[in-house]
Amino acid sequence: MRTGWSELALELDRGSIVPIYRQMYERLRELILAGALPEGTRLPPERSLAERLSVNRSTVVHAYRDLAADGLIEQRVGSGSRVAALGGGGRPDRTSGVPWWVTLPPWRVGQFPAVLGELAASEHGGLIAFVQGVPPAEPSPLADLSRSFARVGGDVNYVLTYGDSEGYAPLREAIAVRMRGRGCPVDPRDVLMLTGSTQGITLVAQSLAEPGDEIVVEAPTYPGALQIFQIAGLRAISVPVDEDGMRVDHVEAILRTRRPRFIYTMPSIHNPTGATMNDDRRTRLVTLARRYGVPIVEDDPYGELADSPVPPLLARDAEYVLYLSSFSKTIAPSLRLGWLVAPRTIYERLLLRKQSYDMASSMYIQAGVRDYLETGYDAHIDALREELLQRRAIAREAIERWWPPTMRVANGDGYYLWGTAPRELRARVLLASAERAGASFLFGEAFFAQSGGDHNFRVALTPVARGAIAEGIRRIGEAAR
Amino acid sequence: MRTGWSELALELDRGSIVPIYRQMYERLRELILAGALPEGTRLPPERSLAERLSVNRSTVVHAYRDLAADGLIEQRVGSGSRVAALGGGGRPDRTSGVPWWVTLPPWRVGQFPAVLGELAASEHGGLIAFVQGVPPAEPSPLADLSRSFARVGGDVNYVLTYGDSEGYAPLREAIAVRMRGRGCPVDPRDVLMLTGSTQGITLVAQSLAEPGDEIVVEAPTYPGALQIFQIAGLRAISVPVDEDGMRVDHVEAILRTRRPRFIYTMPSIHNPTGATMNDDRRTRLVTLARRYGVPIVEDDPYGELADSPVPPLLARDAEYVLYLSSFSKTIAPSLRLGWLVAPRTIYERLLLRKQSYDMASSMYIQAGVRDYLETGYDAHIDALREELLQRRAIAREAIERWWPPTMRVANGDGYYLWGTAPRELRARVLLASAERAGASFLFGEAFFAQSGGDHNFRVALTPVARGAIAEGIRRIGEAAR
Structure with missing residues (x-):
């Protein structure tokens, strides 16, 4: 059974932090659950799909494996991958002989499945990384x-x-x-x-x-x-x-x-x-x-x-x-x-x-x-409050000096600055060039349940040394120009 | 609307550790979900039900409150409690004006909802409490x-x-x-x-x-x-x-x-x-x-x-x-x-x-x-293993000496002894008299998903001082006689 598979679009965003295999998985899953790829539809062989999309074969293997793990496709040696028969709720019947991890309940992950890990992860290399919401090293408790x-x-x-x-x-x-x-x-x-x-x-x-x-x-x-x-x-x-x-x-x-x-x-x-x-x-x-x-x-x-x-x-x-x-x-x-x-x-x-x-x-x-x-605690909190004020003042001064006037941050308090890039500049593009210039931050889309945030970004002022804030802000400004 | 409510049985187990209000809740819930008490059925007023069952009025208030929290009954001032209209899955439609906690999703608790808390809780008064699975105080890490x-x-x-x-x-x-x-x-x-x-x-x-x-x-x-x-x-x-x-x-x-x-x-x-x-x-x-x-x-x-x-x-x-x-x-x-x-x-x-x-x-x-x-770690584990062996030996010797020959423990290793009380003695009854004699343990039913364990009990050898083990075992034996 063949449907108009080869005409179906599989748009991939190569600039995304969402891995390509995961994007493929998400698109195919939508098509299957929406009925655009009905039961029994044969998926293209891994190698040919990889060639058509200019990705590694392992990327397709990964995506198919996850679809199989969700019970959405069936993989048989020799006959390739087909869309599975879906019971209510998209879960196929479990039958003996199928490895257990193929028939697990649906796995709900967000658009940015790695984001919690990203927020928890340790610092990146030599960048001035305005990423994590950790307290500043000074004042130290x-x-x-x-x-x-x-x-x-x-x-x-x-x-x-x-x-x-x-x-x-x-x-x-x-x-x-x-x-x-x-x-x-x-x-x-x-x-x-x-x-x-x-x-x-x-x-x-x-x-x-x-x-x-x-x-x-x-x-x-x-x-x-x-x-x-x-x-x-x-x-x-x-x-x-x-x-x-x-x-x-x-x-x-x-x-x-x-x-x-x-x-x-x-x-x-x-x-x-x-x-x-x-x-x-x-x-x-x-x-x-x-x-x-x-x-x-x-x-x-x-x-x-x-x-x-x-x-x-x-x-x-x-x-x-x-x-x-x-x-x-x-x-x-x-x-x-x-x-x-x-x-x-x-x-x-x-x-x-x-x-x-x-x-x-x-x-x-x-x-x-x-x-x-x-x-x-009380003395520490007072010192921390003061430290945050000073860090914000340093950052604001550097922004005035180094950022184009069309790129601004919201008024506010606390650990973060919420930035808006100029209309013609997507925050992910800004991030890519900021990383080349030696600074990083979180781009805005991860902060929105639906669409939004393409031009926004979050700068955490606390995970870096106080003395590095101005230089980091300068680098982001350099990237924006 | 009146059904044969007054004839319906509400069996309560007064020896259970499950609180009476919770038992009432469970029984009523079963009756409602099984359709034995259809939508609109008026429940007896709290006071009269309390009198009929010889419980405190607050017990009934508690049970009704939990039923309302699960959306199974509706409570209106002046007109008492009625069985609610149930949508699919037993949850009524949420309507404006009803406090939010009345329409929460169903609350799944086990037969012994307090058991995790019991296992975590601190020790009881002056008893020799063979209850919690905590390591012995000696050897100390x-x-x-x-x-x-x-x-x-x-x-x-x-x-x-x-x-x-x-x-x-x-x-x-x-x-x-x-x-x-x-x-x-x-x-x-x-x-x-x-x-x-x-x-x-x-x-x-x-x-x-x-x-x-x-x-x-x-x-x-x-x-x-x-x-x-x-x-x-x-x-x-x-x-x-x-x-x-x-x-x-x-x-x-x-x-x-x-x-x-x-x-x-x-x-x-x-x-x-x-x-x-x-x-x-x-x-x-x-x-x-x-x-x-x-x-x-x-x-x-x-x-x-x-x-x-x-x-x-x-x-x-x-x-x-x-x-x-x-x-x-x-x-x-x-x-x-x-x-x-x-x-x-x-x-x-x-x-x-x-x-x-x-x-x-x-x-x-x-x-x-x-x-x-x-x-x-390694030295500690070795010492702990030795300590467990000694505690088991002390307990077994005391059991030989003090327990009736019809009350025995399973062979095994580690923190616990699993006891079986004589046929005519339920473990909960044994526990009640052991507590009067100054020792406690966990009764067996909590260890079974379905029925079972009425005559079993668990004695944790680690939460008490080593020197108290023999005396505690003696007290349990005294309670069994």
């Missing part, structure tokens, strides 16, 4: 933190134990006290310790929604969250962000006609724009949440670093706001420690699922951080 | 471990970083070397570091299967795994364990007619029985896996502690065996550090989902453990 860990590391009760799944009680208490200081009515029993706030995003994605459900996200937003929502099978509806934060009028328009499971927002020092939502929008957002019965997931890893701190959304509504934060940006990412504040109506449900992820977050880490909160 | 952490804690690259999601490369290398020493052909690239092996169980449950899929488990087996499979919506088919391990003949019978997604087994020092699968069964199991195209998930947190170590199943088949292990039982649970060895066919899929759980496992912990593997 290390000396005080080491002392805290030395104090707890000799105690059996902090080391040879799992601890409670809710978290270490004195740490939950300390966090509740601090959150009350920020205007939020938090009881220690409302606090659930997390192994980083990434865990919290997956926790709410899996507990509050089911695959196929819709949610509301900002555009742009944190790419790690987009990847998590994709893996959880959720469909993101995007709402733009401007310098006053999320466009709440768009949220209202969506809630009038759709039933999203939750609204994911970073209202304070938004990643990547640095924007903080204004008071008016905050009031409207929580009003809408209550009126339409849709909870807000407030992701707040940066809020404590604000030059002029604003109370979290949680301060306005503790029933409709689930609050997430982390010590990754304020102390150190290697702690893998964050927390969630949830209303009683949902707490137990979240707790049981959190247990299924890792029983409990490390008691040793929790006890060490609790000690550090009392001994080094 | 703490001094060497503290030194290892002191060595890495001052380094920015170990603290102010996320590290790679796959794990810290030198640690993966060290693990691969050790696994090769145990007969497994492991390349460092096959190793995925985990935040405890609990994370690995959830990882395979969510990556290899979909809600509604079947899997094969042992009976008895680790209750934490059962809870995870329940939350993931998987249906467990049980296979008995005897003193030579899993009954592989039963596995074969199942594979002839069913298509489970994977076989979950602890072939070395099985939890709770302490059994190690014999050579013959190991050979048959991997043969079956390959013949029927069903992967094996080998959970091996205790294997290195065996008095006469046996190579893992992974040594026999690296394509059909996914291997999980942990440092929780060999060093310390508070490290929350484990690892997975997976074939290339599935590695990337697991990696992306692991990223969605917590980006990467703590780099600080990983670097510290890597240092400890070189400086303290």
